[in-house]
Amino acid sequence: MTIFLQSLISGILVGGVYALIGIGLTLVFGVMRIINFAHGDIMMVGMYLTYMLFSMVGIDPFLSVLITFPLMYLLGVFLQKVLINRVLDALPQNQILLTIGLGLIMSNTMMLAFTSDYKILSTTYSSSSFSVGGSSISQPLTISFLITAAITGGLYWFLVKTNTGQAIRATAQDREAAQLMGINVKRMSGIAFGLGAGLAGTAGALIAPTYYIFPQVGSVFTLKAFVITVLGGMGSVVGAAIGGIIVGVSESMGAVYISSGWKDVVVYVIFLLVLLFKPAGLLGKSRM
Amino acid sequence: MASATTSRFSRSALIKLAVGLVLVGGLFAVPRYVSSPYALHIMILIFLSTIMGESWNILGGYTGQYSVGHAAYFGVGAYTTVMLMQFRQVPPWIGVWAGIAAVLVVALIIGSICFRLRGPYFVLASIAVAEIMRLSATNLDKFTKGAEGILATEIPVFIIGEHVVTDFLTKVPFYYIGLSLALLTIAVTWAVQHSKLGYYFQAIREDQDAAHSLGINIPLYKNIGLAISATLTALAGSFYAIYVGFVDPSTVLSLDLSVQIVLVCIIGGIGTIYGPVVGALALVPLSEALRSNAIAEGLFKSGIVDPASATGTFLKENLAHAHVLIYGILVVLVILFMPEGLLGFLRKLGARLKQGRA
Amino acid sequence: MAILEISHVSKFFGGLAANSDVSFTMEAGMIMGLIGPNGAGKTTLFNCITGYYPPSKGEIIFKGRRMNGLQPDKVCKLGMVRTWQKVRPLAKLSVVDNVMVGALCRTNSLKVARAIALEQIEVVGLSHKTDFLAGSLPIGERKKLEVARVLATKPELLLLDEVMGGLNPAESEEIVRLILDIKARGVSQMVIEHDMKTIMRISDRIVVLNSGEKLTEGSPEEVVHNQAVIDAYLGESHA
Numbered sequence: 043m044t045i046f047l048q049s050l051i052s053g054i055l056v057g058g059v060y061a062l063i064g065i066g067l068t069l070v071f072g073v074m075r076i077i078n079f080a081h082g083d084i085m086m087v088g089m090y091l092t093y094m095l096f097s098m099v100g101i102d103p104f105l106s107v108l109i110t111f112p113l114m115y116l117l118g119v120f121l122q123k124v125l126i127n128r129v130l131d132a133l134p135q136n137q138i139l140l141t142i143g144l145g146l147i148m149s150n151t152m153m154l155a156f157t158s159d160y161k162i163l164s165t166t167y168s169s170s171s172f173s174v175g176g177s178s179i180s181q182p183l184t185i186s187f188l189i190t191a192a193i194t195g196g197l198y199w200f201l202v203k204t205n206t207g208q209a210i211r212a213t214a215q216d217r218e219a220a221q222l223m224g225i226n227v228k229r230m231s232g233i234a235f236g237l238g239a240g241l242a243g244t245a246g247a248l249i250a251p252t253y254y255i256f257p258q259v260g261s262v263f264t265l266k267a268f269v270i271t272v273l274g275g276m277g278s279v280v281g282a283a284i285g286g287i288i289v290g291v292s293e294s295m296g297a298v299y300i301s302s303g304w305k306d307v308v309v310y311v312i313f314l315l316v317l318l319f320k321p322a323g324l325l326g327k328s329r330m
Numbered sequence: 331m332a333s334a335t336t337s338r339f340s341r342s343a344l345i346k347l348a349v350g351l352v353l354v355g356g357l358f359a360v361p362r363y364v365s366s367p368y369a370l371h372i373m374i375l376i377f378l379s380t381i382m383g384e385s386w387n388i389l390g391g392y393t394g395q396y397s398v399g400h401a402a403y404f405g406v407g408a409y410t411t412v413m414l415m416q417f418r419q420v421p422p423w424i425g426v427w428a429g430i431a432a433v434l435v436v437a438l439i440i441g442s443i444c445f446r447l448r449g450p451y452f453v454l455a456s457i458a459v460a461e462i463m464r465l466s467a468t469n470l471d472k473f474t475k476g477a478e479g480i481l482a483t484e485i486p487v488f489i490i491g492e493h494v495v496t497d498f499l500t501k502v503p504f505y506y507i508g509l510s511l512a513l514l515t516i517a518v519t520w521a522v523q524h525s526k527l528g529y530y531f532q533a534i535r536e537d538q539d540a541a542h543s544l545g546i547n548i549p550l551y552k553n554i555g556l557a558i559s560a561t562l563t564a565l566a567g568s569f570y571a572i573y574v575g576f577v578d579p580s581t582v583l584s585l586d587l588s589v590q591i592v593l594v595c596i597i598g599g600i601g602t603i604y605g606p607v608v609g610a611l612a613l614v615p616l617s618e619a620l621r622s623n624a625i626a627e628g629l630f631k632s633g634i635v636d637p638a639s640a641t642g643t644f645l646k647e648n649l650a651h652a653h654v655l656i657y658g659i660l661v662v663l664v665i666l667f668m669p670e671g672l673l674g675f676l677r678k679l680g681a682r683l684k685q686g687r688a
Numbered sequence: 689m690a691i692l693e694i695s696h697v698s699k700f701f702g703g704l705a706a707n708s709d710v711s712f713t714m715e716a717g718m719i720m721g722l723i724g725p726n727g728a729g730k731t732t733l734f735n736c737i738t739g740y741y742p743p744s745k746g747e748i749i750f751k752g753r754r755m756n757g758l759q760p761d762k763v764c765k766l767g768m769v770r771t772w773q774k775v776r777p778l779a780k781l782s783v784v785d786n787v788m789v790g791a792l793c794r795t796n797s798l799k800v801a802r803a804i805a806l807e808q809i810e811v812v813g814l815s816h817k818t819d820f821l822a823g824s825l826p827i828g829e830r831k832k833l834e835v836a837r838v839l840a841t842k843p844e845l846l847l848l849d850e851v852m853g854g855l856n857p858a859e860s861e862e863i864v865r866l867i868l869d870i871k872a873r874g875v876s877q878m879v880i881e882h883d884m885k886t887i888m889r890i891s892d893r894i895v896v897l898n899s900g901e902k903l904t905e906g907s908p909e910e911v912v913h914n915q916a917v918i919d920a921y922l923g924e925s926h927a
Contacts, residue, residue, distance in 0.1 A: 075450075125666070139661060142593075143665065154648055269458075272451070
């Protein structure tokens with residue numbers, strides 16, 4: 043029972059960071075209908091940024107979110123304006139390829155700059171944990187989960203309460219209609235991609251103290267992000283948050299009860315089942 | 331569009347045929363005059379890329395189903411052939427049929443799952459299935475030797491009657507096999523384009539609902555497209571495995587490989603017979619030149635860059651590592667500026683030159 | 689002889705009834721007009737008839753055969769084919785290749801298909817555009833291409849969904865002549881059209897749908913003078 047509780051809790055905590063990655067991807071897909079294959083690589087850039095801030099300036103990784111988020115937001119807006127914008131009406135395979143190329147550029151630039159060695163960002167609390175009712179809970183994961191929850195809440199408020207947020211949601215619902223109603227769709231796309239990159243970068247910062255940092259780490263997370271968004275329904279922010287938790291929990295349960303080698307298979311099988319039987323996601327209304 | 335007009339024997343068609351025959355004849359003669367193993371190696375890689383690109387083209391280019399999971403077929407073909415050869419002493423020219431059979435079973439399962447989905451959902455499902463295959467090959471280590479991979483050491487001598495055809499000790503037999511397989515895939519693509527299948531595939535690509543209303547059984551034809559594509563990809567995988575002599579999940583079943591297969595086709599020109607050939611001709615030499623540092627040395631030799639200068643040292647140290655980076659930049663540039671691939675770009679350029687002359 | 693019998697067909701989406709309890713019979717060789725205000729369920733009925741989704745209730749009987757649950761490709765093979773309100777050219781294929789895709793429904797030979805295609809392209813008057821890419825045609829010619837493509841499948845019953853929508857009067861007139869020409873060849877047609885004058889002119893019989901239900905059915909004269917129909921249409925224009 044304690045093992046069950048422990049893996050449930052650590053799954054939920056990791057799931058929080060996954061949720062952040064998924065929300066970033068789902069925003070971009072919702073607003074632009076583009077599947078961003080470079081999403082994990084953007085997260086990887088965030089990890090390196092955090093690593094540099096920590097090792098060169100000594101800024102705490104969790105604190106560095108305050109720097110990472112705006113910088114990654116700007117990177118996202120830049121990428122959107124310079125590259126993504128040009129293929130919004132292109133064939134889907136070309137959009138996918140463009141983002142794949144972008145991912146290759148990012149991961150290999152990082153490889154030139156930092157070599158492909160694994161970096162470890164070790165803080166004083168990286169491996170510390172505390173105990174609740176007999177289960178030991180990782181301290182950095184708990185902090186990152188709390189930050190994630192705060193950011194998700196803030197984002198939700200932004201999307202629901204502010205004018206810009208509502209315009210973004212309108213664009214995601216129906217691009218053409220939004221345009222007809224006078225929403226600057228191009229600007230919303232820029233903001234959405236910026237937010238997507240910002241969130242991915244933040245996730246990178248939060249995960250940096252507990253994960254290996256290396257240039258190719260992105261592709262693993264790109265795939266996870268796909269799974270998360272499909273589980274929650276492409277374009278749904280709340281769905282992505284729940285999808286993140288589901289993936290986190292099924293990974294940690296799979297690792298405990300099946301084997302750590304098969305845990306990713308569990309995730310992909312769930313993914314396929316959802317695609318087949320609930321293509322709009324676990325929460326979503328039919329979007330097909 | 332290619333339609334029945336091109337199948338009638340016009341003069342230009344005859345010229346094309348003659349040029350093609352000379353080219354093919356020349357390619358078959360290459361090993362007589364070229365003995366450098368490295369040169370043959372590059373040619374073999376070009377053939378391999380061509381086979382992979384053409385195979386994907388049938389499903390992705392003609393039928394419009396953008397699979398980013400073709401490593402599944404490549405890997406299953408490669409693994410089956412190598413495992414039969416190493417563990418059961420089955421020669422690869424027989425094992426490859428088992429590989430194709432295995433791949434067809436896999437393709438049928440994948441098709442029945444993924445073809446219910448459209449657009450981006452299909453892409454994602456194809457990735458997920460290929461990843462499941464990779465993880466399974468890694469985890470079933472009793473069966474596949476897991477992440478360690480399998481070395482292929484037991485290639486038997488190929489004998490017909492009493493006559494030893496080849497012992498596979500040089501690159502020459504692989505050159506001929508690669509060339510033949512590349513020609514086979516091109517021929518299959520040509521045959522598809524000039525048949526009912528080609529019309530139905532392209533109709534599905536252009537508008538699935540319209541195609542459905544015109545009497546096209548969508549799941550049937552998608553699965554036919556997949557079966558052809560997967561079979562040819564399995565051939566590529568088997569060929570690769572025997573040539574390189576090693577398979578492991580992270581090379582023959584990886585997402586990187588799936589992406590690379592798509593790249594050859596899209597950079598060359600999607601949905602055209604010769605696009606993947608152009609893609610292979612462009613990508614293989616480029617990535618080999620970068621990998622082997624030939625470009626940096628060329629710059630030094632030609633005197634453009636001084637090897638002792640700061641730029642020179644930087645190039646020497648980094649260019650070899652940068653080949654994937656340059657690959658990525660190339661992909662982005664092609665998508666932005668040549669959305670129809672190199673072949674489409676060259677055709678447009680040719681048309682413009684012709685207009686200029688007239 | 690009845691070529692098509694629709695009996696008590698309903699189609700629900702969630703709780704909403706797009707069609708409810710629609711019944712009518714269509715005789716072979718006739719042109720049946722299907723009219724009704726926007727959202728009356730005309731296109732939904734087409735989708736049910738041609739197999740895009742099964743009706744929730746009721747039966748669709750074509751040439752004496754129950755069609756419920758048959759996929760569109762089977763429906764086409766049996767001789768019933770539809771066009772699309774929003775045209776769907778196979779954009780990157782040429783005009784002749786587009787029509788050949790239709791013709792290949794009846795033959796495996798490209799040569800035969802090409803001959804059929806050229807014939808139908810001639811019928812709709814697109815012979816001067818045979819080798820143009822379908823995606824490059826203006827809307828009027830796309831509509832004609834759509835008709836040529838379905839004719840090439842050798843149908844017995846053609847369902848035309850607003851083939852005159854978005855056309856100028858001269859182009860509409862050409863389509864009217866085409867529809868009458870197709871009738872003369874013995875092909876039955878069901879036509880959805882918004883322009884009342886045109887539909888009155890070409891139809892042998894008219895079914896009026898309103899809010900998913902059949903309002904009335906009759907000859908063009910009967911329908912024009914039906915008070916319920918007048919109310920439905922006035923209701924729409926005053927809404």
